[in-house]
Amino acid sequence: MAPRVGVVRFPGTNCEFDTVEAIDALGGQGEILWHGDSSIGNNDAVVIAGGFAHGDYLRPGAIARFSPIMDAVIAAANDGMPVIGICNGFQVLTEAGLLPGALQKNAGLKFINDWQMLRVETTNSALTSAAQVGQELNIPINHFEGNYTCSSETLAELQANDQIVLSYVGNPNGSVADIAGVCNLGRNVVGLMPHPERASHKLLGSTDGNVLLQSVLAAVGVNA
Amino acid sequence: MKFHAVLDIQLHAGIADPQGSTIERALPTLGFDGMSNVRAGKSIHLDIEAADAAAAEAQLTEVCEKFLTNPVIEGASISVVEAATAGVN
Numbered sequence: 001m002a003p004r005v006g007v008v009r010f011p012g013t014n015c016e017f018d019t020v021e022a023i024d025a026l027g028g029q030g031e032i033l034w035h036g037d038s039s040i041g042n043n044d045a046v047v048i049a050g051g052f053a054h055g056d057y058l059r060p061g062a063i064a065r066f067s068p069i070m071d072a073v074i075a076a077a078n079d080g081m082p083v084i085g086i087c088n089g090f091q092v093l094t095e096a097g098l099l100p101g102a103l104q105k106n107a108g109l110k111f112i113n114d115w116q117m118l119r120v121e122t123t124n125s126a127l128t129s130a131a132q133v134g135q136e137l138n139i140p141i142n143h144f145e146g147n148y149t150c151s152s153e154t155l156a157e158l159q160a161n162d163q164i165v166l167s168y169v170g171n172p173n174g175s176v177a178d179i180a181g182v183c184n185l186g187r188n189v190v191g192l193m194p195h196p197e198r199a200s201h202k203l204l205g206s207t208d209g210n211v212l213l214q215s216v217l218a219a220v221g222v223n224a
Numbered sequence: 225m226k227f228h229a230v231l232d233i234q235l236h237a238g239i240a241d242p243q244g245s246t247i248e249r250a251l252p253t254l255g256f257d258g259m260s261n262v263r264a265g266k267s268i269h270l271d272i273e274a275a276d277a278a279a280a281e282a283q284l285t286e287v288c289e290k291f292l293t294n295p296v297i298e299g300a301s302i303s304v305v306e307a308a309t310a311g312v313n
Contacts, residue, residue, distance in 0.1 A: 062294070101296060104240070174240065
C-alpha cells in the first residue's frame, strides 16, 4: 500500500498541489488537509507546504500555528510520525515549537527566488535517510524570511546533536552556520527552506528533490 | 475598566536585525549623520477590558509570550493607560 502523506493547506498556502503531485509521482499517495479540520486522517506522514499562510501577517507561521489542525500535527509529531515543513511550513514548525530557532528576514532584505546548491549534513532524519552525507543537491529557494536564527547555545546543541540536516553551499540569506534545514531531537520532524517538490522532475530543471521526498516515503515504512 | 495598551516589540539584543542595519546604512547616504544602533521592530496598539492596570498587563504579557512575539528572537515592552486618560473610547 502506498504511503499516505497529508499535505496541509492554510489560507495562503500555494505549494500544496505541487507537493502532492511530487509525492504521487514517487509512489506515495498525497492528500490535501484543510487547516480548519482537527484531524490528519489516516495519513502516515504530514507535509506542511510552502506559501504565505494567513498572509504571513504578524510573523510567518505565527497565526497558522494556532489553526485547529496543528494540535493533531503536534500530537502526531510527538508520537514520532514524520512531519516535514517546507519553506513556510518550516516557519510554522518553528513557531509551533516543534523545531528550534526562528526564520528572520533575509540578510539582504531581498526576496530570493533562485536555484540553490545544498549539502546533506546528516542522513539520520526523516528527510535525508535515502541521501548521502556530503551529497550536493540543486533545489530552488523562494523566500523573504529564510534567514535561520538561533542563540549560540541552541546552535551548539544543534551541532552536538547532529540536528543540522541541510546547509547552503554559499549562504544566500544570512542564515546562522549556513543552515538550510534542521530536525528535532526525535529526527522525525524536519524543516527546510528549499522546495524539493520544485526539483522533482527533469522538466523542472532538477530531480534532486526526489531523494528527500523518497526519504519521507521510506520513513513511513514503505520504500518508494 | 477599559485600558489602552501599546506593545513595543523589538528583537533581543544580539539578534541580527537586517532591517535596522539597512536603514542605518542608508542614513548617511541621505545626509543624516551621527545616527547609530538602529533597530526596527513593530508596535501593536489595542484596547483591553480588565479589572485594573495590573490585570491588563498580566494578560498582555501572556499574549505577547504566546502569540504576539516569538520569544526566541523578540521581546515586548508593554505600556498600559486608562482609555479615558488616553482619550480613547
